Amino acid sequence: MKMTAKLYELEQGRHEVVLNYHDAVEWSLFSGDRVSVSFKGQEIVAILDLSKEAVGRGMIGIFSEVWHELGMGDGDIIEVSKIGVPKTAGYIKKKLDRNELTHAEISEIFKDLMDERLTGEELSSFIAALYLNGATVNETIGLINSIKDSGKAFSFKNMSKKKILSLHSVGGVAGDRITMIVVPIIASLGFIIPKTAARAISSASGTADTMEVLCRVDLTYTELKAVIDKAKGCVAWGGSNEIAPADDRLIKIRYSLHMDPTPLLLSSILAKKKAEGAELVLLDLPLGKGCKLETLDAARDLAMQFEQLAKNIGIDLKPVISDGSAPTSSGIGPVLEARTVLRCLKGETDELLEKSCQFAGLLLFHSGEVKTKDEGYALALRQIKSGAALRKFREIIKAQGGNGDVEPEDLEIGKFKVQIKADRSGRITHISNKGISAMCRAVGCPGEKKAGMILKKQVGEKVKPGDVLFEMVATSKEKADYALNEAKTISVCEIERVVIEEM
């Protein structure tokens, strides 16, 4: 059908076009159908919306993404045709019906995902199928390759005789910003470590959010390459450099239901590491109450799956099961965490130091740089004590467009504080990562970088009524008061109860 374009200057976040309801009825088109939109030899697929009034008969309403991409103007004549449900919807159904998908089928699903030929509803069903039916090793390798192939990939092999290193944590521990310390330690020893990290999805801050306090993290593919050329290491956001973009689309869908199928968890991480060009990866699996992994068996099982799959795609992956039962540092929130990182690198605090040196030490050991794990630890610690890691970190910050001379004191936090106090006495038996996230979200983290929480007590400490457990930091009195009120229902510090029930 030939239609007249009516342009809407508005981004929709997806390809979408609007036809008149009566035209649609005539051509047996329904809202949500896929149509092909062609102009001057270029074609894209868009999802159809219907309008009864605003878009007249013979017209097609077109949003910014589509008209920008096809370079059309208001009133241009556009060719529109219905396209059926894509073949890949059948592959999703096949997986729902508990059949194994081939690599080719998985690859086509991801191609259609990137071309927006599959709807959110269809992709959600695909995720549900993986969640409920799992995936074979073969399917998971297909997922890894397809996610990797959805974007660009780096290769730094010809830049260094040493192995290309990386690290990754499955996450879930508040204040766990060791990446920002391990990367400069490793890079200061001449290794290439092209680390891409995530933004927070439900927590107070992700590594990318915290790094963003100091410099840009939304590096394009070319910019990231230039940073590595200059500084050997980087801490960039994984969402802007065209690495594994398919994964971001899936995460968006999985988010609200917390539907994390293990095959997608595995393939998302491994695809990104592969695309980063990493050859040796240290994988942190935090274990403990309130973590993603709550039993040693579950952690060991996941570790083995990661190792096996990584081997299949040519990555030497070393899993480390770490203690994730308490937050790694006491200041939670982007600016507070960035301060701790700088202070740790300057030798002004022990927070983050131990875990960072152990992890950097293991990377150095496994890469063959040193003979024993102890030597690795010692070498990592020396890079901090000598100031070499700090200098490298400043170099990275500068290369990523930040102020390389930044000092912890330069980083301002919110001016409004409220204290949350113990209402009973006892020993603190647990500090909840989920509770911390909920409280920090209440003061606006991670969007509000200056907000956050300062823990005043640690697990094991004794408290009495009135002792300050933690402080909330906010950028307005309203947000501080809101947090104080939220604290009534959100449990952060658990204080032991001796009497469980009175008879």
Next chain:
Amino acid sequence: MKMTAKLYELEQGRHEVVLNYHDAVEWSLFSGDRVSVSFKGQEIVAILDLSKEAVGRGMIGIFSEVWHELGMGDGDIIEVSKIGVPKTAGYIKKKLDRNELTHAEISEIFKDLMDERLTGEELSSFIAALYLNGATVNETIGLINSIKDSGKAFSFKNMSKKKILSLHSVGGVAGDRITMIVVPIIASLGFIIPKTAARAISSASGTADTMEVLCRVDLTYTELKAVIDKAKGCVAWGGSNEIAPADDRLIKIRYSLHMDPTPLLLSSILAKKKAEGAELVLLDLPLGKGCKLETLDAARDLAMQFEQLAKNIGIDLKPVISDGSAPTSSGIGPVLEARTVLRCLKGETDELLEKSCQFAGLLLFHSGEVKTKDEGYALALRQIKSGAALRKFREIIKAQGGNGDVEPEDLEIGKFKVQIKADRSGRITHISNKGISAMCRAVGCPGEKKAGMILKKQVGEKVKPGDVLFEMVATSKEKADYALNEAKTISVCEIERVVIEEM
């Protein structure tokens, strides 16, 4: 947050608002998040989209549905606040994790579905969970009640001492329009039979599409009541009278993946029958190659599930397993089928007659109107032969706003015909319902009411090369040629092959 409204005159088919990207980052809002939009004491929930340019900072882009509903004008100040993921997303996750949902939880899911608090992706996961994990009897009753309660319900009890009757077919057989004959037979005997029917989803025509050739089918709740008052029977479209609207939303999501979880199939049908106010329902389960039900065991199992659930909600349901291996009439497509219905009622054709009289007879028998099934059949046939059913049908057409004096000859079909011929000799062993649908869709059915197919041969007939198997009817030469081309790859009539393989 207080935002300035920027109105877009465009329907989006859902509640959607647009904020500036930078505002969203500051408030930790993501595209796809749910926000509450309030104006003058009224509140609705909308899904968030982000814009980098078109919607400036401090502004909120609002589409027709939302601004109409809240009665706002351009530049009005709107209160916007983030609302979290609804509790019901947790219930969906619970079902994904193979736990049983309570009636209260299911009811809340459907309330949030109707208020647009759940996204298409979340609902799709709910459907996938039902598809893969099934549902208990108790959950299915919860589904029935929730779907029914999503809309209005009829009660005709005080209008008649006789039982309120209805019938339903799980569908899948081309040209099966017996409803349009059974309804007038039954209504002509003083019964109330308030039948709502579906439009075609993937077939050539649904009962509602065919009835629409003769009169309006998009009756509102009030209009449907008035039609029953006047004519005792109706054949209306189920999508416009506020009956079980939640079901339509789910069907839209299930459509592209053909994901039909049995619990939703059962509850969708029973919820609609309950909302129609039916007390006795005849359920047609067509069985045969290419039908939804392909084995007797599967049909019996489904029949028993229907019976048991119906009993639980106070409906006396009688399942009938019928022969669905071949199309019920030879003219397929809205106008062609409407012609056959009129001709059958006028006694001009035997097509549809036998099945209609058997089904009407069973309804009469089970309602206690007659003593035996044979008496029921005879009474039904008499209503046709005497012209009483035709008179009643004309009355219904008139009550639904159509021309009560319509004759089959008045109904025009497309002027462009192409013939599809046998290319080999043999007996026709099967006529595929799916092949018929695909061919009819190729000429524009059901949107193009005058288009369709005329079958020239039946199962069991012998053919030789060059014999016409069927004719395609189209409204333009282009569409007719297109169908002719499609016929090369779509199989409609299977002609037996004696030699399976030559060695």
